[in-house]
Amino acid sequence: MNRKAELKRQQIIKAAYQAVSDKGYEAVTLQDIADYANVSKGVPNYYFQNKEDVLAHLLAQITERIYEKEKEAVEKETSAESMLQAYINTVFVSAEENEKFYRVYLDFLAQATKNNRYREINERFYQNCASISKQILMQGAKEKTFVVNDFETAGRAIRTMIDGYMIQWMMTGDHSQHRAYKQACYQAITSYLS
Amino acid sequence: MNRKAELKRQQIIKAAYQAVSDKGYEAVTLQDIADYANVSKGVPNYYFQNKEDVLAHLLAQITERIYEKEKEAVEKETSAESMLQAYINTVFVSAEENEKFYRVYLDFLAQATKNNRYREINERFYQNCASISKQILMQGAKEKTFVVNDFETAGRAIRTMIDGYMIQWMMTGDHSQHRAYKQACYQAITSYLS
DNA sequence: TTAGTTTAATTGACCAGTCAGAATAATTTC
DNA sequence: GAAATTATTCTGACTGGTCAATTAAACTAA
Incomplete structure (x- = not known):
């Protein structure tokens, strides 16, 4: 439950790391992060307050x-x-x-x-x-x-x-x-x- | 003639410096640069190829x-x-x-x-x-x-x-x-x- | 069923670059 | 030296596109 959520958050953070490394801090979009994490666009917003929170x-x-x-x-x-x-x-x-x-x-x-x-x-x-x-x-x-x-x-x-x-x-x-x-x-x- | 154009370019670069310092590289818009230079939006594009060229x-x-x-x-x-x-x-x-x-x-x-x-x-x-x-x-x-x-x-x-x-x-x-x-x-x- | 999770569609905002026409400056003509 | 013409510079509305965040609908597993 909470454990699974934590894994998901990790997955998103890891994806964000790769995305920022490839595209740069400002250029990166929530869509990019979602793509790198193989989830849909809404997921990062579900697990984090907003984009800045992810980053x-x-x-x-x-x-x-x-x-x-x-x-x-x-x-x-x-x-x-x-x-x-x-x-x-x-x-x-x-x-x-x-x-x-x-x-x-x-x-x-x-x-x-x-x-x-x-x-x-x-x-x-x-x-x-x-x-x-x-x-x-x-x-x-x-x-x-x-x-x-x-x-x-x-x-x-x-x-x-x-x-x-x-x-x-x-x-x-x-x-x-x-x-x-x-x-x-x-x-x-x-x-x-x- | 060419001298005047050079002054204008200087004016825009100086404005861009202030704008980037205040707002950050990615956040800055052509509109910001124009505003800081007290010219209209089209001017930076008239004197430079594009935004990256100004920067x-x-x-x-x-x-x-x-x-x-x-x-x-x-x-x-x-x-x-x-x-x-x-x-x-x-x-x-x-x-x-x-x-x-x-x-x-x-x-x-x-x-x-x-x-x-x-x-x-x-x-x-x-x-x-x-x-x-x-x-x-x-x-x-x-x-x-x-x-x-x-x-x-x-x-x-x-x-x-x-x-x-x-x-x-x-x-x-x-x-x-x-x-x-x-x-x-x-x-x-x-x-x-x- | 229902709470948790994911997807898809939507909204509202913003932006770079374009462009037609206005304004101004420079040049020519008479 | 004034009027006419041409060149240069400027303006801002517009286009096509992107994005974050929201919402509602769909799915899933206990």
Whole structure:
């Protein structure tokens, strides 16, 4: 019952993810989302308040999932360096997944400047990312692997470089450069932290 | 004659800039652009092929102007450190101008993943930025102020951090943090280069 | 049967681009 | 230098199309 409804909602969110990735945030229609989910046009409106509601759930879900993956990967490691490496590896999973995610995420970031709901969801994501960075940095400080004055500042710097490199990679439109950007990102961060 | 037409085109591009900043890339209509320019609906279509053409000219113009300002500011300086400082100062001009520019620019970046014309214009902008970074880094290497292995890599890293910090600042929605983000950006770059 | 779910049809709104004709500016002619 | 002619620019109604959201009808499974 409620379980089945939850599955349906998942189905719609997943379809919305694919649809936004293919067509872009604004271009996407409820019809598209319904088509990708193999349901009729009315269904998304039945399970969600409106189009924005579907998309807000989508943003919340993809950022939450990314965070959980990152957290899990980092917590498996023990040394600061391997934690950082695991973090970067999880962020730069693969060209295909990264392109899909950042196409959608970038669209939401652009919207977030005018939409408080998206901004809040993203704010939570940033804070989650900051908590991961802090974990890595504290380990690094303990080991004396990294030189850290202020955890807050350094944590922000890490996410800055990740997002910055990812966007630049996106703009090249060249999947084969994925590995190179990942390494450049890792080196920029370690260079910053030493 | 041709001069007058050019003024009119400028008027429309300027109006489009304001309109996109206020309403967002996709939400903006030709009617909005006409309204902001105080002309009737047909005028943008008279001076440009279509809506996308107006917006492509807008992107080309704002990126070109930013580049020219940055270049001019950097070339006034002589030491690597002051060049870098001048660069950052020009990027982080003021909260108001930065918000306006990045609101629009971020919208275009999101579009660029699906629009080759925008991607190419942005690519040119990236290359222009890279040439500025290179100028600073070469001076830094000569002075031995900065440690640089690869100009290409370091140049990209600089722009990465600038864009990353600017986006994070945008997401805070807090104008009063502008100065803090500027300094954080400067410190991250110098820290990376030493 | 009936509550939950899905489909199909409808409504009302919006928009890009077109175009015919109006208005204005430039040029020519006498 | 005024009138006539031509070129340029502007206007806004109109077209064809799209869309979100609503509604009512149909289906389904307990």
